[in-house]
Amino acid sequence: MAKRNTTTSANNTASVQTEQLVQPTVPQAVTDEPAQTGPSGTYSRFTDFDIHLFRSGTHYKLYEKFGSHVVEHNGVIGTYFAVWAPSARYVSVIGNFNGWNKGSHPMNVRWDSSGIWEIFIPHTGRGEAYKYFIVHESGRELEKGDPYAHWWEIPPQTASIVWDTYYEWQDQEWMTGRGTKNALDAPISVYEVHLSSWRRDPSNPERELSYGEIADALVPYVQDMGFTHVEFMPVMQYPYAPSWGYQITGYYAPSSRFGTPQDFMRLIEKLHQAGIGVLLDWVPSHFPGDAHGLYEFDGSHLYEHPDRRRGYHPDWKSYIFNYSRPEVRSFLLSNALFWLDRCHVDGLRVDAVASMLYLDYSRNVGEWEPNIFGGRENLEAISLFKELNQAIYKEYPDVQTIAEESTAFPGVSRPVYTGGLGFGMKWMMGWMNDTLRYFERDPAFRKFHQDNLTFSTVYAFTENFMLPLSHDEVVYGKNSLINKMPGDEWQRFANLRLLFSYMFTHSGTKLLFMGGEFGQTSEWKFDASLDWHLLEFAPHKGMAACVKALNTLYRTEPALYERNFTADGFEWIDTMDRENSIVTYARKGNRPEDTLLIVLNMTPVPRADYRVGVPSAGSYQEIFNSDAKEFYGGGISNPNALQSLEEKWHGRPQSIRLNVPPLGAVVLKKSNY
Template identity: 55%
Template sequence: MIGDEDLYFFREGTHARLYDKLGAHLQPDGGVRFAVWAPNAQAVSVVGDWNGWSDAADPMQPRPDGSGIWESVVPQAQRGHAYKYRIASRHAGYVVDKADPMAFLAEAPPATASRIWGLEHDWHDHDWMATRRARNALDAPMSIYEVHPGSWQRQDGSFLGYRELAHRLAEYVCHMGFTHVELMPITEHPFYGSWGYQTTGYFAPTARYGTPQDFMYFVDHLHQRGIGVLLDWVPSHFPNDEHGLAYFDGTHLYEHADPRQGFHPEWNSGIFNYGRNEVRSFLVSSGLFWLDRYHIDGLRVDAVASMLYLDYARKHGEWIPNRYGGRENLEAIEFLQVLNREVYRSFPDTVTIAEESTAWPNVSRPIEMGGLGFGMKWNMGWMHDDLAYMQQDPVHRRHHHGQMTFSMIYAFNENFVLPLSHDEVVYGKGSLLGKMPGDSWQQFANLRALYGYMWGHPGKKLLFMGGEFGQRREWTHEGELEWWVTGMEGHAGLQRYMAQLNRVYRDRPALWQIDFHSAGFEWVIADDAGNSVFAFLRKPREAAPPVLVVSNMTPVPRTNYRIGVPLPGYWCEVLNSDAPEYGGAGWGNLGGVETDPVRAHGRMQSINLTLPPLSTLILEHKPHA
């Protein structure tokens, strides 16, 4: 039941578990308790399968406390029944059937009703839950595989269900060595082509792939296989479908009334009114819900920049300044801080990650220091600069050398994730492999070199599905990935390379232990633009060997290339992107090299390397061969 304390926190904007109070809840003695927030309604009824969708059968009663919450208990309603709220507004005779904003399950699209459901599940991921704090920590390896569930794989053209997807995906991710899966939004969405980013059901996994228990099984199974599950979550905007949140009770309840604040011109969608406390409670509860009831390990919060700036995607005169005359959305800032504070207070072993595409300061810094409180932030600048560099013909890369080194100027301002996401392979952008210049061999070599450089660079890693084997066509949600190409040597070699790159990464603390402080990184060669060579050291916190990463971004092999190193002894070549098993030409250093007492790059010791064409080498120090 809804108590006085619930109402207080709901109205304050800090209620983090509304899903226990509002919505449809099966009662122990039968029937269903319904509760919905509709403060500007004249009348509300529950209409559904059991009453012939008649608004006279099961009217709801408004609470006398002025909260705007309507309640009822319906003895005839049962698990699985479809239902909506028929809302008659106080304004202009507006009557509408709305899906339940707090529903745990919806009808499979294109149907739009909610379904009565429970959230029981016998979890078997105890070992994962006991250890996930260390797995999600800032000093842990994190290699994320981004997945769109409807188009990763299919069965005879049809979607895989959550359970079948769980087994296939877990097996593949384990084989490929990724640590986490990040799902593009699985919150219920009426338009499949929105990829989940136009959400109507903020508490319901999409019924396209199964029930809540099926999705719980998915998370449970991946956890049992040692894989973390991150969820792409969208509090930035919502669609205007009639059954959804828009104009919910005949007023702009969840969104701003003024289109300069409440309508997103880029996405043709509504913008939440973050200044309304009840809306803030709704969104915070949604975020916490997935961590609580589904054991999700973290939230990747979509389009944070669109929330932070009042003038985002707007021209002069199309937006309303804040109370100080600025363009910062003060209410959105407060909401994000409340969200992150509550997530880390309630689930300190999870992580929140911001997709924030500007230079907004302190996104991943504590709220007490003026930050937004996220655990990490996508490094969109790194992604744009490095892809722009790699798309250059190698003969011209010497003139763009700084695009690859610029990220280190700001690399430790935030806790960064390096993303090569779905956004880079859609809408005419082509595939990652297609962005690479040269003939087919050079394209694969370029992509292997880029991945090696990326996995060596400070920051956690994210790669969208298909990138690991070099799909040639850009991603489309209408079918599955081009798995058939993995039978071709270039693609198969890249796939083997990515699996080994992930293993090299996970097995070497130097590559992830100090990702967010300059103590973990040191340039060796940052200025050899003429040869398009980069070399840097990654250093661990504990007594583990340092790692040297060397990239040659031209198709010219470079022999007798001397590089200064900090320690004498043997430098073992633990990964060579030009190895024949990955589709390379086989240039290399016969497994490693001994140091010489020859000064180079300000160091007393150095090694003499052969740098393969279009390659990245990863070398690890050992005292002796």
């Protein structure tokens, strides 16, 4: 029986989401693509060179070949379909246009043993819902969505939709100059966002906002808060909302939950027009076993590794790509470049890198197979990362790739030519764990654990580190950031302001998950809006003001970003005052006059007339204080310039005396030279 679908045919005037469907037209994006003709006269978009690259694992633009493309062929407008299914004995396109008839539009398998099936179907076009009906060599029958589709039905519907990625971009100013904004010596402060739960319709909390509605609210908010970049948790098509987007079935499509691909592009464009960069979470580590997805795509283990020891992920109950198969490598490499090419994104944060690097990740003895040298490293995944980063930085030298990697694997953010993996940055998971563990302690006992803070600088410059306080720290019983802090209400907010102050003045770029910036009290829920009403209350309003001020400080003080990844940009002044739980350090830029002095008091006891050794003689002015009254602090500050005296302290010939607020951070800068 024909399957019913909600998406309408392109041959009538019903609407799909926000766009009015019309008679099929040829998008400009594909009209220039030369057609190839095989021996049987079959229309094809593949050249012999395409096939060579695909089969060698080095094709970086498969999205121009596979999938569905509206084209004109022999004077007739229709849609070209192409799919890889080498273990199939029969493949057809089924959809609304043929009543989901499995036999009406059989595809032609290419003559070159590539396993690619193709067909041109006249008088079909943009907006058609479709799937591939596949019969495996064994006779097993499957119905699969298109791995290269650019748009899908809204879950729980599972069909792909004929669509394109044509968009007339209006972000040329950003694209031309973004190299300076995305550079490693630029301030990079990232606001991590989950599109479904950042904000929902106030009149109907069950309704997710569209890409356009998100843009209208998110762009001015991020701009006002002073973040330089937004990172979206996975926006690729995912069927299961509780996966947060990390179980992907449509790698080449923005989620249809929020609108069309063009709606998504418009969101990126508006962020760019506001001077805000866009990073995407990218998941090459695993995919789900949904019947319409990549798993056993043609009845065989096509995309996943056939050996369960390498092909199944026990933590996520999902399937691992076969990184040794050239065609799968081409799929992943093309996908990474797709988002940079067609969607103008400024970088990719690569999820779960550690799970890909090690064959024994989350596996017991006997559950994994060593590599050919007897080691635990996944050599194929390592080579994929190297090729991925080389390809990205060659084609897009003004973007960044960022690894979520939680081990001590060497050289993650070092160039491939020096033996590294080639990422631009790496999440500093050790800093995150040590810092949260320290701040969760009662201040009375912090003096016994000061090494939790100082240890990070032992290895801080072995990689280009990003400091993350991400979604993973505020879910499933982990508590919100504000409720991790000890003490009464005032102390909890002071502690969190202090933590953020430490984060923004520590070496490395920054990432903060949504809600943390105003002290969200409840744990993050993927299906509910953040508690925006909290901003009506002074503690939360003060927290937001503090984060905004920290972003301003970070962006305007070169000492906090010019030497983010080198040891000469950071200097401990004192780490030995354990009794008072005070640490002091300096941050340095390219000019000596930009040097900053940072003093952190980790206890609720104010310290008046506290002496600190200074980097050089001069008059020091307080430029930031986390205890400011506008931040819901007590207002203990240093309103007047502090002149250094020839009193040796902390091994330095000059020192100053200042007021250090309780659970507070003070940042000072020399005001005369």
